[in-house]
Amino acid sequence: REERHRRSVWEQNLLEILKHNEETAVGRHTFTLGLNQLSDMTADEVNPLMNGLLEEDFPDINVTFSPPSHDHLTVPPRVNWTERGMVSPVQNQGPCGSCWAFSAVGALEGQMKRRTGALVPLSPQNLLDCSVSLGNRGCKGGYLSRAFLYIIQNKGIDSNTFYPYEHKEGVCRYSVTGRAGYCSGFRILPPHNEGALQYAVANIGPCPSA
Numbered sequence: 001r002e003e004r005h006r007r008s009v010w011e012q013n014l015l016e017i018l019k020h021n022e023e024t025a026v027g028r029h030t031f032t033l034g035l036n037q038l039s040d041m042t043a044d045e046v047n048p049l050m051n052g053l054l055e056e057d058f059p060d061i062n063v064t065f066s067p068p069s070h071d072h073l074t075v076p077p078r079v080n081w082t083e084r085g086m087v088s089p090v091q092n093q094g095p096c097g098s099c100w101a102f103s104a105v106g107a108l109e110g111q112m113k114r115r116t117g118a119l120v121p122l123s124p125q126n127l128l129d130c131s132v133s134l135g136n137r138g139c140k141g142g143y144l145s146r147a148f149l150y151i152i153q154n155k156g157i158d159s160n161t162f163y164p165y166e167h168k169e170g171v172c173r174y175s176v177t178g179r180a181g182y183c184s185g186f187r188i189l190p191p192h193n194e195g196a197l198q199y200a201v202a203n204i205g206p207c208p209s210a
């Protein structure tokens with residue numbers, strides 16, 4: 001019975017993937033989908049395993065981003081930072097609620113690329129293992145703001161090559177020897193403000209979300 005159920009879920013997900021990819025082929029989307037080890041699971045089953053972003057609770061820190069309100073500051077209709085070499089390859093986070101860590105390092109990689117000219121994948125594992133003291137919870141979830149606060153206070157974050165991802169949290173092993181990125185500050189976009197998001201993506205670079 002369980003095997004029949006999994007087969008049914010897999011077939012339904014496959015149909016949705018094929019439909020999406022057909023729409024991508026005619027320009028309705030900018031990315032394709034594929035099958036993986038989660039393809040026989042429902043969204044309700046996947047969400048508890050993968051979605052670890054916690055709702056921000058930093059009302060005492062004034063880091064809200066406000067775009068300039070000048071009429072002459074226009075936003076282009078399309079921006080794809082992947083085409084400009086500012087987005088590293090997608091990784092598989094596995095059965096760990098580490099989306100917040102991947103999102104944080106992905107955004108910082110883009111900013112480091114703009115500054116140095118080199119796209120160096122940074123270590124989500126470094127954040128999983130080492131930012132617990134700031135309130136992040138490893139594979140049980142985390143905050144983007146506290147990820148960036150850790151990098152600021154730590155004066156850096158290791159590369160993914162030096163501190164590779166392990167699909168689980170562990171003991172902090174940060175070393176300045178492997179440092180490949182740093183952060184001097186961050187801003188939080190106001191919720192439900194697509195104009196601010198458009199401006200930030202167009203003028204600042206890839207924005208983290210999870």
